[in-house]
Amino acid sequence: MNKKTSNARWILLFLLPIVLLYTAFFIYPFGFVFFSSLNKWNGISHMKFVGLQNYVNLAMSTTFQLSIRNNIIWALSLGFLQVGFASVIAFILARKPRFWKGLRTVYFIPKVISGVAIAMLWKAVYNAEFGALNAILTFLTGHTWNVNWLGEFNSALPAIIAQEVMYIGYFMIIILAGVMAIPRSYYEAAEIDGASVLQQELHITLPVVWGTIVTSMTLAMAYGLRHFEATFLMTGGGPGHSTSTLAIMMYNKIGARKLGQASALGTVLVIIGFIVIVTLNSTLGRKSLTGEDT
Amino acid sequence: MKKSLILSIAIVVLALIVTGPLVANGQKEAAAQKEVTLNWPCIWVGEDAKASAVADIVAQFNAKYEGKIKVVIEEMPSYDVYDKKILAQISGGTVPDIFTLKWTPDTRDLYDSDILVDFTKDLAAGWGDSFDKSVLNEVTLNSQTKTIPFEIAITPIWYNKTLFEKAGIQGFPKTYPEFWDAAAKLKAIGITPTSQMTGGANAWTSMLWYSHIMASIGGPDVWDKPLSDPIFVQGAEILKKLYSDGNTTKDAIGGGPAIPSGHYLAERTAIFCNGPWFIGNIRKNAPEVYKVTELTSAPAVPGGKSGAQVGFIQTLLASGATKDPAKREAAVTFLKYMTLPENVKRISIESGALLAPKFTFSANDKVDPLQVKFVEAQKNASFIVSHFAGKFSASVVQEFGPALDKLALGKATPQEFVQMLQDANN
Numbered sequence: 001m002n003k004k005t006s007n008a009r010w011i012l013l014f015l016l017p018i019v020l021l022y023t024a025f026f027i028y029p030f031g032f033v034f035f036s037s038l039n040k041w042n043g044i045s046h047m048k049f050v051g052l053q054n055y056v057n058l059a060m061s062t063t064f065q066l067s068i069r070n071n072i073i074w075a076l077s078l079g080f081l082q083v084g085f086a087s088v089i090a091f092i093l094a095r096k097p098r099f100w101k102g103l104r105t106v107y108f109i110p111k112v113i114s115g116v117a118i119a120m121l122w123k124a125v126y127n128a129e130f131g132a133l134n135a136i137l138t139f140l141t142g143h144t145w146n147v148n149w150l151g152e153f154n155s156a157l158p159a160i161i162a163q164e165v166m167y168i169g170y171f172m173i174i175i176l177a178g179v180m181a182i183p184r185s186y187y188e189a190a191e192i193d194g195a196s197v198l199q200q201e202l203h204i205t206l207p208v209v210w211g212t213i214v215t216s217m218t219l220a221m222a223y224g225l226r227h228f229e230a231t232f233l234m235t236g237g238g239p240g241h242s243t244s245t246l247a248i249m250m251y252n253k254i255g256a257r258k259l260g261q262a263s264a265l266g267t268v269l270v271i272i273g274f275i276v277i278v279t280l281n282s283t284l285g286r287k288s289l290t291g292e293d294t
Numbered sequence: 295m296k297k298s299l300i301l302s303i304a305i306v307v308l309a310l311i312v313t314g315p316l317v318a319n320g321q322k323e324a325a326a327q328k329e330v331t332l333n334w335p336c337i338w339v340g341e342d343a344k345a346s347a348v349a350d351i352v353a354q355f356n357a358k359y360e361g362k363i364k365v366v367i368e369e370m371p372s373y374d375v376y377d378k379k380i381l382a383q384i385s386g387g388t389v390p391d392i393f394t395l396k397w398t399p400d401t402r403d404l405y406d407s408d409i410l411v412d413f414t415k416d417l418a419a420g421w422g423d424s425f426d427k428s429v430l431n432e433v434t435l436n437s438q439t440k441t442i443p444f445e446i447a448i449t450p451i452w453y454n455k456t457l458f459e460k461a462g463i464q465g466f467p468k469t470y471p472e473f474w475d476a477a478a479k480l481k482a483i484g485i486t487p488t489s490q491m492t493g494g495a496n497a498w499t500s501m502l503w504y505s506h507i508m509a510s511i512g513g514p515d516v517w518d519k520p521l522s523d524p525i526f527v528q529g530a531e532i533l534k535k536l537y538s539d540g541n542t543t544k545d546a547i548g549g550g551p552a553i554p555s556g557h558y559l560a561e562r563t564a565i566f567c568n569g570p571w572f573i574g575n576i577r578k579n580a581p582e583v584y585k586v587t588e589l590t591s592a593p594a595v596p597g598g599k600s601g602a603q604v605g606f607i608q609t610l611l612a613s614g615a616t617k618d619p620a621k622r623e624a625a626v627t628f629l630k631y632m633t634l635p636e637n638v639k640r641i642s643i644e645s646g647a648l649l650a651p652k653f654t655f656s657a658n659d660k661v662d663p664l665q666v667k668f669v670e671a672q673k674n675a676s677f678i679v680s681h682f683a684g685k686f687s688a689s690v691v692q693e694f695g696p697a698l699d700k701l702a703l704g705k706a707t708p709q710e711f712v713q714m715l716q717d718a719n720n
Contacts, residue, residue: 043385044403128544129562151492151547153703236493238548239699240706255378255495256689256718257400259385 030270037263047260054264063241064265067249068272070157074245075224075276077161079217086171087213091201093172094179104176108169119233122163126150126234150235157243160234171216178209214284218277225273246272330624332365334392335379340371343574343645351637355628363624365392374495384409389614391625395441397607400688402435404612410440411613416626424633424651433610441610442629443650447569448605448678449502450589450671457485457564457586466590468600470532473593477541480564488536489554489563490546492702496683497695499554500533500546502567502604504694505681506592507532509602514677517685521716530701530708532595537702547702559583567592569608570668573646577662589667591675601676606684607650648672686719693718 037054039047058064089107093100110118125132128148137145149159182205190200206213228247231237237244237252244252246269253262334352338344352365370376380393389409395401404410413421417439422430429443453466461479477487490500507529508516519525536542543549543557558566559580576584594600611632613625631637635653642649646665655661672678683691697714700706706714 041385042400042403043381044407044409129557146544148544148547151545151549151699151703153705156548235548236550236695238493238696239703240696251378252692254381256687256692257381257403258689 030267033263033266035263036260037267039260041260041263042257043254043259044257050260054261055268057261058264058268063244063249064246066241067244067246070243071225071227071245071272073157074161074227075221077165078224079221079280082165082168083171083175083213083216083220085165086168086216087175087209089168090172090175090179091205093176094205095197104173107172110167111169115229116233118163118167119230122159122230123150123234125163126159151239153239153242156235156239160230160243164230171220174216175209175212178212179205182208214281217284218280221276221280222273225276226269329361330363330618330621332363332391332621332624332628333368334365335368335370335376335383335390337370337373337376337394339367339369341575342371343571344641344647347637347641347644351632351640355631358631359627363627365628377495391616391621392611392613392628394444394609395612396684397433397441397443397610398684398688398691399686401441401610405435405438405440409615411615411622411625412438412440413442413626413629414439416630421630421633424635426650426652429607429650432607441612442633443607444611444633445571445607445609446605446648446650447571447608448603448648448668448672448675449505449567449569449681450603450668451506451592452558452566452568452587452589454558454561454564454583455586455588457483457561461485461564466588467593470593470595474535481540485561486540486543486557486563487565488542489558489566490536490542491549491551491554492546492695492698493548493550493553494695496691497698498551499567500536500698501682501691501694503536503592504529504533505604505679506567506602507595508682509604509677509679510592510595510598510600513599514602514679516679517682521686521690521712521719526712526715527708528595530711533698534701534708534711537698547699569647570665571608571645571647573662573664573668574644577646577664584664587664589664589671591671599676601674603671603675603678604681605672605675605678606680686715689718690715 036047038049038051040050040053041047093104097103126149128134128146128151131149133149134145134147147155149155186204186208187200190204195203226247227245228251231243231245231248232251235243237248246265250262250265250269253259253265336348338348349367352367356364370379376394377396380390380395383390384404395404414434414437417425417430425443429446430439433439433441433443451466457480458466458476461476461483463476463479467473467476480487488503490503491497492500508525511525511529512519512523516525537546543553543563545553554563554566555568555572555575557563559576561580561583573584576587591601591603611629613622613629616622616625633651635651638649638651639653639655639659641647642653642665643655643659643661646662646668648665648668682694693715697706697711700714701708701711
């Protein structure tokens with residue numbers, strides 16, 4: 001037996017557990033979801049093959065179109081706004097201003113609090129009758145505000161996204177770790193050359209941690225595409241489906257006992273996620289700003 | 295040689311990792327064979343008014359059948375999530391040993407399948423005497439009874455007598471023109487007339503109001519009519535008015551169950567609609583409001599029927615079919631225990647709920663005065679119809695809230711509201 005064959009066997013052996021697990025917990029379930037998406041099924045009686053009818057029904061549904069739009073808005077908001085804010089804060093904290101350790105903890109704390117508790121808190125803040133936001137705006141402007149932030153078509157989606165985007169702690173920590181690892185000598189050399197703080201951030205920090213930022217954006221956008229929790233808890237997809245996402249729609253289809261359509265939504269969700277992540281990596285992540293592969 | 299040895303060890307370790315839990319599980323099952331365990335995903339937990347009584351009854355049952363049967367409650371405090379979890383379990387092929395469900399048109403699918411224990415013979419053998427025949431007939435399809443009726447309800451209109459008096463309103467209005475006059479008087483003293491909600495799984499409070507409105511328009515056979523009947527638009531026009539001109543709170547749009555009940559308990563609204571299971575909550579959390587709450591039928595629409603009530607079988611007990619006779623027997627034993635008169639009476643007294651199994655109150659029982667009013671409202675009803683959610687498919691019921699959002703916000707006309715419901719039916 002030559003060394004190459006022997007190595008290949010070892011590689012296969014050590015890959016086997018993960019291949020088995022991946023097959024059991026992703027390939028098989030996804031295969032089942034795809035199969036059931038080709039059937040009419042209420043979850044109780046036998047499946048009836050209907051081909052692509054569930055996909056056709058979805059394509060014609062205005063709620064589906066709204067959900068796709070909302071998922072894209074979520075993905076872009078989290079990918080660019082949340083990670084953008086997280087990057088800026090990480091860059092600032094990496095310069096170790098006063099109380100930077102305390103601030104780092106403060107920014108991260110919401111990430112260890114239950115998402116359910118945070119959603120309930122914001123639901124109270126946005127309440128039309130006794131919410132804190134209306135009270136603050138009334139105090140600041142001098143005239144009465146009683147906007148139903150989560151119950152109006154124009155404000156519901158921005159209100160949910162806004163509360164989510166401001167929790168930057170998770171990505172800030174990831175990016176901060178990357179920034180802190182940059183040797184101090186790079187900045188000292190730049191300072192000697194007369195570079196301003198902004199120039200140092202743009203030409204040293206950003207290129208070096210670009211790979212980390214792209215990874216964060218990928219994670220954030222993946223979360224945006226499968227977003228469920230906050231919307232479900234705060235509006236349930238309302239008013240009138242205006243804040244619905246694919247995951248919410250899928251949940252509702254399960255409740256309506258249309259499991260074939262729910263599976264079709266699941267399949268669409270996986271495909272869209274795949275396309276977005278590949279696109280993101282092939283555009284932003286191909287090369288780091290320093291020219292290295294990421 | 296050395297490599298082969300390492301390879302062999304690696305394969306053995308891998309095999310142990312994969313098969314170890316299965317072997318261990320098998321041993322555990324063998325050890326537990328003597329005692330039948332019944333898992334019950336249960337909605338009557340936490341703050342639910344029935345929680346304490348149900349927990350005690352289960353504990354007593356477990357003590358009585360120690361070593362033979364053990365009922366394990368899995369706490370599921372959200373009604374909306376509960377239904378979906380049960381459906382997910384059923385579609386995954388693991389029907390719970392004991393569970394509760396609602397009687398809806400979709401329940402027929404469960405009856406047509408072979409996933410539920412059929413209680414027909416058990417009921418015929420004497421257990422059926424514990425129930426009114428009419429109630430049992432209602433849950434019997436094709437001569438099969440696969441669910442046990444447990445909780446029944448009517449959902450009258452609740453109103454705060456003190457707030458009505460403060461506003462100068464004598465008694466609850468009998469017709470909608472009188473109702474709008476009364477609403478104006480309540481608003482004049484700073485009280486929002488009604489509690490409503492569009493959120494949750496089916497916009498519960500407003501769905502009940504719509505059912506009352508439809509009962510008045512369509513009479514006892516209202517639900518025999520298709521959604522294309524113009525009476526549904528007529529009902530939607532009144533529902534829209536309940537959401538207009540400050541007749542309900544602003545947060546009703548998108549609000550879940552806590553919104554309408556919270557406003558009524560805090561006396562921010564004067565009129566509410568719900569079933570007797572809420573008695574325990576109001577008695578505990580707003581005793582002053584509890585004392586001044588009266589129950590009545592909804593106003594009649596001009597030219598419509600008056601005095602109707604919305605009533606239905608609220609909860610059914612069921613058990614997942616099993617090939618294990620011991621497990622089936624254990625499930626039936628437990629359900630019989632749950633429906634014993636003394637247990638049913640205890641749950642009823644503690645929670646205020648109206649229950650289907652027969653029992654009688656004795657002179658010493660502290661029956662809740664509000665519960666007595668429920669019984670009177672039921673007796674005084676000119677006729678009783680089910681609610682909207684009990685008569686239409688899950689997809690139509692689910693669309694009720696979003697359609698109501700649009701109706702209330704002026705994004706849909708009453709015709710479009712009904713059209714949304716019809717579209718959901720397809």
